[in-house]
Amino acid sequence: MTSQIFSHDVQQTLDLIGIFVFALSGGLLAVRKNMDIFGICVLAEVTALGGGVLRDVLIGAVPPAAFTNTGYFVTPLAAGLVVFFLHPEVERINRSIQTLDALGLGLFCVTGTAKAHDYGLGTVPSIALGMLTAAGGGVVRDVLAQETPALLRWDREIYAVPALVGATIVALLIAHGHLTTITATSAAMVAFVLRMLALKYGWRAPRAWHRNGSRVSED
Known part of the structure; x- marks a missing residue:
């Protein structure tokens, strides 16, 4: 299967x-939304696993891997507890977290695309589900937190595009x-580098323009 690109342990x-x-x-x-420990753990879980769960449900890989691998389910809970007790320290290393997040983005868009292909999807649907794997959890997170999903906001650096x-x-x-x-790692690195460059230089997707050449109102 192409989805098993790396050795199992890796x-x-x-x-x-x-x-x-x-x-x-x-x-x-x-934490920024002033949620309690339950809310923190819920948002941690959906952000980490939401994209993969949505992908697995859509391609019929049920039950989703997130529910058959204990490590996948417990790890976000551990991260939620880390944030609950140490969120000021975690905020201070936000740049490092963004770097690792970009690496995760690259990895998940690769494995998500490969898994969709293994389940019989064509090129375009596999690409869509690869992007969903990488960015879907963030969308679910933002919806639950009553925010406009970050990947739909013009004032945020591009996220879905690298994926x-x-x-x-x-x-x-x-x-x-x-x-x-080797080629899969290269693809993941392309997504990673694009995301890091977007963060460094503030790259954003273009917005719509009126016929007179002015941007559509931000309101």
Whole structure:
């Protein structure tokens, strides 16, 4: 199966790192929203696992991996507790968290695309589900926190675009029979670098313009 790009142990380790970091970002948003420990853990869980669960349900891989692997389910809870007790310290290392988050984005868009392909989806649907795997949890998090999803906001650095680029590369590699550990890692690194450059330079997706050349109102 193409979804098992890396060895089992390496895949498990990378998944858990990505899940933990995604969960930290969900927990931090819950703290900013003044939620209690239950809310912190819920947002940590949905941020870390939401994209993968949505993907697995859509492709018929049930029960989702998040519910059959205890480590996947427990890791976000651990991250939620870390945020609950140490959120000032976690906020202070936010730049490091963003870097790891970008790595998780690259990893999940790759494995999500490959898994969708394994379940019989074509190139375009596989790309869409690869992007969903990487960014879907953040959308669920923002909806539960009553915020406009970050990937739909013009004033946030691009997030879904790097995942889309990484997923597209993987889908094309699969279509031409060139998906290997090395090429998959390269695709993940492309998504990672794009996300980091977006953070560094404030890259944002273009907004709509009126016919007279002015931007649509921000209201």
